[in-house]
Amino acid sequence: MSLVRYQTPGSVMWPSLNRWANLRDDLDTLLELPFLTGTSRQAQLFNGWTPALDLYQNTDNVVAIVELPGMRKEDIEISLHDGMLTIGGERKEQTDEGQSATRTERSTGKFRRSITLPTRVDANKVNATYKDGLLTVTLPKAEEAKPKQIQVNVS
Amino acid sequence: MNTLVRENHSRGTNGERPAEQFIAPAATVLENSEGYTLEVEMPGVSKENLEMWVENNELTIVGRRSMPSVEGTLLHRESRPENFRRTFELDPSINGEKISAKIDQGVVTLTLPKAEQVKPRKIAVA
Numbered sequence: 001m002s003l004v005r006y007q008t009p010g011s012v013m014w015p016s017l018n019r020w021a022n023l024r025d026d027l028d029t030l031l032e033l034p035f036l037t038g039t040s041r042q043a044q045l046f047n048g049w050t051p052a053l054d055l056y057q058n059t060d061n062v063v064a065i066v067e068l069p070g071m072r073k074e075d076i077e078i079s080l081h082d083g084m085l086t087i088g089g090e091r092k093e094q095t096d097e098g099q100s101a102t103r104t105e106r107s108t109g110k111f112r113r114s115i116t117l118p119t120r121v122d123a124n125k126v127n128a129t130y131k132d133g134l135l136t137v138t139l140p141k142a143e144e145a146k147p148k149q150i151q152v153n154v155s
Numbered sequence: 156m157n158t159l160v161r162e163n164h165s166r167g168t169n170g171e172r173p174a175e176q177f178i179a180p181a182a183t184v185l186e187n188s189e190g191y192t193l194e195v196e197m198p199g200v201s202k203e204n205l206e207m208w209v210e211n212n213e214l215t216i217v218g219r220r221s222m223p224s225v226e227g228t229l230l231h232r233e234s235r236p237e238n239f240r241r242t243f244e245l246d247p248s249i250n251g252e253k254i255s256a257k258i259d260q261g262v263v264t265l266t267l268p269k270a271e272q273v274k275p276r277k278i279a280v281a
Contacts, residue, residue, distance in 0.1 A: 052233035052234040052235075053231070053233050053234075054229065054231065054232050054233060054234050055229075055230045055231040055232075056225040056226075056227045056228065056229055056230065057227050057228050057230050058225070058226050058227025058228070059227075061227075063225045063227070065222070065223060065225070065234070067198040067199070067234055067261075068198065068260075068261075069196040069197065069198040069260060069261035069262045070194075070196065070259070070260055070261060070262035071260060095185060096185075096187070098187045098188065099185040099186065099187045099192065100185065100186055100187070101183060101184065101185050101186075102184045102185070102186050102191075103182065103183060103184040104183050105181040105182050105183055106181050106182070106183040106194060106196055106262075107181075115231065118230060130260070131223075131260075132198065132199055132200060132201050132221075132260065132261050133196070133197070133198035133199065133200075133260045133261015133262065134198050134199050134222070134223065134261065136223050
């Protein structure tokens with residue numbers, strides 16, 4: 001008789017799921033299905049909708065751009081807490097009476113993305129615009145976080 | 156699949172790849188007795204940068220993205236730089252002359268009405 005070390009089902013599950021995700025990525029590349037990165041595909045398996053987010057930084061601002069096609073402005077929520085920017089909301093399914101879906105690739109439902117900001121920002125001056133399905137959030141850096149030129153005095 | 160706005164994966168003659176790389180946008184197809192509604196997600200595409208045509212019973216949608224240009228360093232990226240392109244084979248029941256489209260906040264909505272002869276018609280009992 002041999003002693004088999006106990007493994008939690010979870011730790012067995014993960015590697016195999018990973019393999020499936022990789023395989024699906026390969027297949028999707030072949031079939032040209034809408035692109036999702038490996039991580040976002042896995043996130044999508046468990047959480048629903050994961051819109052793509054880009055983050056930029058320059059001397060004055062931190063800028064986040066999120067792909068949110070077909071939202072209503074009122075349904076987008078932006079919050080800032082402890083140096084973490086959170087963008088969330090809900091896209092409702094819009095089906096008229098008598099309509100049935102023959103293909104559904106667009107995600108509906110709730111989503112939430114959080115990202116830690118690289119520097120401190122001025123929460124009172126955050127500005128957001130929504131155009132062509134892209135949400136642009138501009139977060140001005142706090143004064144103390146901006147780079148400063150230091151004059152060297154030579155005596 | 157009998158009645159559907161079907162996707163076409165073929166790449167034109169000789170299966171040549173077009174020089175430009177595109178990504179296929181997510182699409183949803185809804186159907187009722189009047190026709191089909193096709194919703195295609197194209198974030199970053201404005202009305203001016205959207206092109207659609209029907210050729211050989213195939214509907215092609217091309218959307219070119221104009222992303223807001225941000226000066227500075229990119230810290231994190233999930234979006235893709237490629238433009239969107241997708242082709243759908245039209246069901247014979249669709250009246251190709253009457254397709255209409257609009258774009259609102261990065262979603263293209265196409266209305267593809269069915270031809271009169273395929274719509275269900277009530278027959279009155281004399």
